[in-house]
Amino acid sequence: MVPTALVVLEQRLRPEAADTLRYFAEQDIEAKVISGDNAVSVGAVAAELDLPGADRPMDARSLPGDPAGMAAELEKGTVYGRVTPQQKREMVAALQSRGHDVAMTGDGVNDVLALKDADIGVAMGSGSEATRAVAQIVLLNNSFATLPSVVAEGRRVIGNIERVANLFLTKTVYSVFMAFAVIISQVPYPFLPRHLTLISALTIGVPAFFLALAPNRERARPHFVRRVLRFSVPFGLITGVSTFSVYLLARAHYGATEATLEAETSAASLTLFLIALWVLSIIARPYTWWRVGLLAVMAGGFLTVLVTPWLQEVFALNLVGMTMPWVAVGVAGVAVLGLEAAWRIVPRYWPDLPEKPHGAAVPAERRRAGRPMSRRGGD
Incomplete structure (x- = not known):
């Protein structure tokens, strides 16, 4: 052969x-x-x-x-x-x-x-x-x-939902806190609707739109609600306490009359914006050029309102004197230190729940992301 x-x-x-x-x-x-x-x-x-x-x-x-x-x-x-x-x-x-x-x-x-x-x-x-x-x-x-x-899109959607949820729920926490604080203290509410419109647009509405569309490669993890609460509750309380404290100081400084209400609410609005902008800066981490640019544009927008007379009138923002505006900035600075400390310390004392041990059956909605099984085509 x-x-x-x-x-x-x-x-x-x-x-x-x-x-x-x-x-x-x-x-x-x-x-x-x-x-x-x-x-x-x-x-x-x-x-x-x-x-x-x-x-x-x-x-x-x-x-x-x-x-x-x-x-x-x-x-x-x-x-x-x-x-x-x-x-x-x-x-x-x-x-x-x-x-x-x-x-x-x-x-x-x-x-x-x-x-x-x-x-x-x-x-x-x-x-x-x-x-x-x-x-x-x-x-x-x-x-x-x-x-x-497909994997990248899924992670982008899940990760960005968490970012945006942190923003909105933080606002909910400090809004609820200040509502109760106003009731207990028997003082006028520290903001007009136009104040909240401006602050929410610059620190939540516009940034949330861009953050929701941004790429996100973070691995999907369980316990979404736990992580969002771990972020928003301490951050919201720090924001609410700091802002309301400045409002009370402004009332004591200006005299707490009908004529001084705009100056008092303006000081509180400045404090709230500075703290809320820092909350946004933490959520936007890790920084990229466009995220830094987004923060700069939002800060520039608020500064434009403060230095433009007709915009001051539209949004009822009138910072009177030098003392309270600087007090507002100082309190916001202390609050920023509190935010940074909370961002690092709270997860240590309120960690993610442990995964199910190997060998134990778990429901599908609680399984951790990982290990696809694949086969080669043509079999």
């Missing part, structure tokens, strides 16, 4: 697969490759993608049958071959039992069970009709390169 030809069969990798897996690794998201093919063949393909653990592929037929044992093995490995449709489903459940959020990608009927049970099912547009029907996301262009943008 004389050989006349050598035929080599090779799996074709999607050109964007390597970059997509590299992005997931940078985002602390672990990818796992599962396939019905021979484990050695699957490992060879994964090695071309520089996937960690590709040199140690595992035959799924040797995996433990019990959920706890399978979960323990899945924590160790990355590449699995000879995986049956039922095993794919069991793998998803095993990782979920460890508290992981699991994303599953697939295009064949044998992936339907796992896609249906995964937290996020991703199907290819060219996949089977059953696969597309059970998936939450369908990649119409059949490109894995879409997935990083």
Whole structure:
């Protein structure tokens, strides 16, 4: 027998697969490759993608049958071959039992069970009709390169909602505090509607619009309400106490008459704006050029009102003398120190709740973000 030809069969990798897996690794998201093919063949393909653990592929037929044992093995490995449709489903459940959020990608009927049970099912547009029907996301262009943008968009929305919620709830806290303070002290409310319109627009309304649209790469975390309250309650109380203190000092300084009410409310408005602007500066961290520019524009807007006579009249802002305006600035400076201290100290005494321990089942809404399970196309 004389050989006349050598035929080599090779799996074709999607050109964007390597970059997509590299992005997931940078985002602390672990990818796992599962396939019905021979484990050695699957490992060879994964090695071309520089996937960690590709040199140690595992035959799924040797995996433990019990959920706890399978979960323990899945924590160790990355590449699995000879995986049956039922095993794919069991793998998803095993990782979920460890508290992981699991994303599953697939295009064949044998992936339907796992896609249906995964937290996020991703199907290819060219996949089977059953696969597309059970998936939450369908990649119409059949490109894995879409997935990083999907993750980034989700993190942007969730992260920016938290930023904006911090802004609005801080205002709610100091507004409620001052309402009770006014009732107890039996004094006129320290602001006119036009004051709050100006301050809210410059420290909440306009900034919130830009912050909501900004990129955000922070990893999604549970306990949203706890973190927002941890920020807004101390920040709102510091803002409210400082502002109302300046208002009472202004009433004592100016005489607390009908004729001096505008000067008193103007001093309180100056204090509130300075503190609220610093709250915004903390929320806007880490700084970028446009965030610094946003803070500068908001500060410039308020300064413009203070130095423009007709705008002073429109917004009823009239800083009288030198004493109270500087007192307002000084109290705001002390409040800023309190805000910085609260930002660093409060999380230590009011930390995030601990994650569920490994091996304990947790509800889907409380699983931490992490570890998608993926499979290579074409199986």
